[in-house]
Amino acid sequence: MFKKILIANRGEVALRIMRTCTDMDVLSVAVFSDADRKSPHVTYADEAYHIGPPPPRESYLNIEAVLRAAKESKAEAIHPGYGFLSENPDFAQAVVDAGIVFIGPTAAQIRAMGNKLGARRLMQKAGVPIVPGATVESASVEALKKLAKEIGYPVLVKPASGGGGKGMHVVQAEEELEGALDIARREAMSAFGSSTVYLERYLHRVRHIEIQIARDTRGHAIHLGERECSVQRRHQKIVEECPSVAVTKDLRARMVKAALAAVNAVGYNGVGTLEFLVDDQKNFYFLEMNTRLQVEHTVTERVTGVDLVKQQLLIASGEELSWTQDQIKFNGWAVECRVSAEDPYNNFMPSPGVISVLYEPGGPGVRVDSGVSEGFEIPVYYDPMIAKLIAWGRNRDEAIRRMRRVLGEYKLLGIRNNIPFLLAIVRHPNFVAGDLHTGFLDEHTDLFQQEANASPEYAAIVAALLEHASKQKPRTGAPNGANGSNGGGAGLAWRSAVQGGAWGRSWR
Amino acid sequence: MAVEKYRVQAGEQWFDVSIEPKNGRYAVTVGEKTWEADLEVFTGTNLVSLILDRRSLKFLVDKDGDRYTVLRNLELHEVRVKAAWAAAKGGGTAGAGGGDLTIESPLVGVVVQVRAQAGQKVEKGEVLCVIEAMKMQNELKAPRAGTVKAVRVSQGQKVAQKQALLLLG
Numbered sequence: 001m002f003k004k005i006l007i008a009n010r011g012e013v014a015l016r017i018m019r020t021c022t023d024m025d026v027l028s029v030a031v032f033s034d035a036d037r038k039s040p041h042v043t044y045a046d047e048a049y050h051i052g053p054p055p056p057r058e059s060y061l062n063i064e065a066v067l068r069a070a071k072e073s074k075a076e077a078i079h080p081g082y083g084f085l086s087e088n089p090d091f092a093q094a095v096v097d098a099g100i101v102f103i104g105p106t107a108a109q110i111r112a113m114g115n116k117l118g119a120r121r122l123m124q125k126a127g128v129p130i131v132p133g134a135t136v137e138s139a140s141v142e143a144l145k146k147l148a149k150e151i152g153y154p155v156l157v158k159p160a161s162g163g164g165g166k167g168m169h170v171v172q173a174e175e176e177l178e179g180a181l182d183i184a185r186r187e188a189m190s191a192f193g194s195s196t197v198y199l200e201r202y203l204h205r206v207r208h209i210e211i212q213i214a215r216d217t218r219g220h221a222i223h224l225g226e227r228e229c230s231v232q233r234r235h236q237k238i239v240e241e242c243p244s245v246a247v248t249k250d251l252r253a254r255m256v257k258a259a260l261a262a263v264n265a266v267g268y269n270g271v272g273t274l275e276f277l278v279d280d281q282k283n284f285y286f287l288e289m290n291t292r293l294q295v296e297h298t299v300t301e302r303v304t305g306v307d308l309v310k311q312q313l314l315i316a317s318g319e320e321l322s323w324t325q326d327q328i329k330f331n332g333w334a335v336e337c338r339v340s341a342e343d344p345y346n347n348f349m350p351s352p353g354v355i356s357v358l359y360e361p362g363g364p365g366v367r368v369d370s371g372v373s374e375g376f377e378i379p380v381y382y383d384p385m386i387a388k389l390i391a392w393g394r395n396r397d398e399a400i401r402r403m404r405r406v407l408g409e410y411k412l413l414g415i416r417n418n419i420p421f422l423l424a425i426v427r428h429p430n431f432v433a434g435d436l437h438t439g440f441l442d443e444h445t446d447l448f449q450q451e452a453n454a455s456p457e458y459a460a461i462v463a464a465l466l467e468h469a470s471k472q473k474p475r476t477g478a479p480n481g482a483n484g485s486n487g488g489g490a491g492l493a494w495r496s497a498v499q500g501g502a503w504g505r506s507w508r
Numbered sequence: 509m510a511v512e513k514y515r516v517q518a519g520e521q522w523f524d525v526s527i528e529p530k531n532g533r534y535a536v537t538v539g540e541k542t543w544e545a546d547l548e549v550f551t552g553t554n555l556v557s558l559i560l561d562r563r564s565l566k567f568l569v570d571k572d573g574d575r576y577t578v579l580r581n582l583e584l585h586e587v588r589v590k591a592a593w594a595a596a597k598g599g600g601t602a603g604a605g606g607g608d609l610t611i612e613s614p615l616v617g618v619v620v621q622v623r624a625q626a627g628q629k630v631e632k633g634e635v636l637c638v639i640e641a642m643k644m645q646n647e648l649k650a651p652r653a654g655t656v657k658a659v660r661v662s663q664g665q666k667v668a669q670k671q672a673l674l675l676l677g
Contacts, residue, residue, distance in 0.1 A: 343614070349646045352615055353669060356570045357554045357579075380616050380641050413554065413570040413577055416614075420582065456518035459585035461536055462558050462567050463576035464514045464525040465547045467589040468534075470571075 001317050002026050002076040005103065007041070008066045009081030011371030012387060013293070014041035017079050020309040029073040031066060033059035035379035040371060047073050054381045060084045063091050067098050077101035077316055079309075083383065086292040087114045103316040105270040105291050112266055113289040117160045117198055123286045126265045128258040131277060131285040133200035141178050144199070148177055151201045157181060159188030160196040167191055168235050170202050205437040206277040208232065209244050209284070211259040212300050214271045214308070216315045221263055222325045223256045224300050224308075230436040231425060233348070238418075238441075239425055241335045242299035245396065245434035251282050258286070270315055271297075271308050277438075295338070298369060298390045302334035332392055333399040337407065337422045339387040341378050344421035345450040351416035352380040361409035365392040365402050378415060386417070396434065400426055421447065513592035518578075518585050524592070536560070608657060611648065611674040613667040617641030622663055624656045624674060636674055639667065650676060 004027040007014045018028040018041065030045030035054035042048045049069035052059035059065065061084055070078055078095050080086035086104070093107040104110070113119045120130050133155075134147045148155050148171070157180050159167040167187035169180040181197065189195040207230045215221035228244035229237040247255070259274040273294050275287040297308045306328065311321055342348045358374045370387035372378065378386060391406045393399030407423045424447045425431055430440070441447060453459070511528045526537040536545040543560040550557065556567045570577040576587040621638040624630055635647045636656070657677040661667060 346614075346649070347647060349614055350641055350644060352641070357568050359568075408582060411568055411579060413568055413579060420584075423582065453519055453583045453585055455580065455583065456521050456585055457523060457538060458558070458560075458565055458580060459567070459576075459578040459583075459587050460516040460518040460521075460523040460525060461538065461543075461545070461560070462547070462556055462565070462569065462578060463518070463587040463589050464516050464523075464527060465534065465536065465545060465558070466549075466556070466569065466571065466576065467514065467574065468512055468527045469547065471591075 004075050005077040005079055006070045006073060006075035007079050009084055010036050010039060010041055010060060012369045013081040015044055015371055016369050017309050018044055020307055029075050031069050035381055038376055040373050049073060054379060063094050070100055077103050079103040082292050082295060101316050103312050105268055109266060109268055110291050113291050115161055116288050119289050123262055126262045128262055128286045131200045133198055145174055145177060148199055151199055154202040156200045156202040157184040157197050158200055159192055160198055161192045161194045203277050206279050207246050207436060208438055209278045210273045210275040211255050212273055213259050213263050214311045214321055215263050215268050216321045217269050217318055218320060220321055221260055222321060222323060223260060224304050224306060224328060225330055227296055227299055229296060230438050231440050232438055233441050239337050240296035240299055242303045246278060255284055271312050296336050298367060298388060299334040299336045302390055302392045303330050303332060304328055332394045333396045334390055334392045335399045335403045336388055336390045338385050339389060340384040340418050341386050341415045342384050342418055343416035344418045350384045352378045353415045356414035359411040361406040366406055400432060515590045515592050515595035517588045609676040610672050611636060611676055612670045613639060613673055615641045616669050617667060619661050619663055619665045619667055622659060626656055626659050628656045630656060
């Protein structure tokens, strides 16, 4: 096993990977941009190296800077996390060329599976059903219209080398096709550096269900069951669970067989996820493969007890997986909610800023994977997701009830966040009934309505009393007002996280 | 000590709150109701305990000038407190009871579009300007109907968080 690895990522996933490192007595090296100097992943790591200014291109996507930090720290391997460089085959190759181990599949495997079109062809060859569709790299508009007609409207225009739901457009009718292709190509070019897009039939009322697999360099492959991620907003997952109410024993067996056949066919090394759409007739269609750790891997870990990051480290160091298929048992139900710094009642406007108050949930059956702490300023440059809350129960009902408690216990001030929206989802009768499909949020627009506050009077009283107290004995030399300072007074000892830029809470 | 009066805006509602020190506590009056109130901030935290008569209420409170963010259970309240005399004079940017409203930028970003002009009447929910941040274009909508009294930014301008963008009358 490695003695020291570098984590080429930030926030909650970097911290999550480091925790497994500590469990395994592997030293962890963090990298950080100027915006993340006080980030919990930096304060937690055994070592940390500055790699550049806040914009991702100049830091977390800067291959040269990441490799330099790896060499300086003498890290033996690099874990890319998810997002950023995690599915960039050039990075995987550059790491290997620098004499460092890439914790993930080979560059060739990323190229084969990470490119949506290549993966579709491979899957078709392995006998896995795929969503009807076609490449549209250099076809004329007329030819495309013909193709789209064959596929059948509505069609989805998707970037071939995309991910995370970016650059995807639903086209309802022929007259919208040309415009959507133009936009999608431009977006694909700026986001992924390739303008290749493809058409896929847009399936209605289908579930997003994915299979987690792991395969070591000795050809030993296992599956860890399914996750359902049908609750999505603009193709971004928000609530995920393991297992899925829709997956019967027979369906699971068929999906797992297809997933394992596919990874065995390409000799895949690493953990990975095969994403499928499942219709109400229990037909499944391959969507894409993610050749990395996924955000929602936590629910699988909670139900199986398998540490997926540990398996990644074992595979990358040439060791065997620590589990055989027979040893994997599925115990109970887990639900994950993604907490983000967005205002759900203002068109999901990002809300960067300083976290002045943070109370995280605890108690039985709860896991919190957080990337922020009190006093930390959420940068404007990165993804607005700040934490993942995971609740476990013996069955789905218990897990959902527990999730409601967990969301209620999570208290955050200083920035807007989506906790009330998440609570509305896990309280929604259709969610509780397991009546899910990828259009769930579009269909239930009531979830986007803010509930009126029931007791503004108490809030008015407490604010008036605090204002009154602060005016009686103003703190000398620090008057209230202009710079928005926390004026203490009359025995009110305010903590000044906002103005003081308090250091993030460190766990070690 | 004398009675101090405050005009308090919590969300879209207004309250007149009178506070009178009494036996080391306060007599708090809102409208027709009066409570005996005791307030304590847990030292070094933002946790506030309020006892109204015998009922204990807990809040998490964040303060920025005269603006308070109050979290009670799952309810988030945006509260502004003005001394009654100042509110009567229309002092401060918020003014009293439905005066002018400064529209501030909720985030650091770049103004990519200004859709409203000075003098223009706008409806609640109408897009006033578009700010790009976190690689997303964010539409800033009018929180209420009114007339745009002034536009303080222009297209292409970088804006800081809480920077004044427009004045809505």
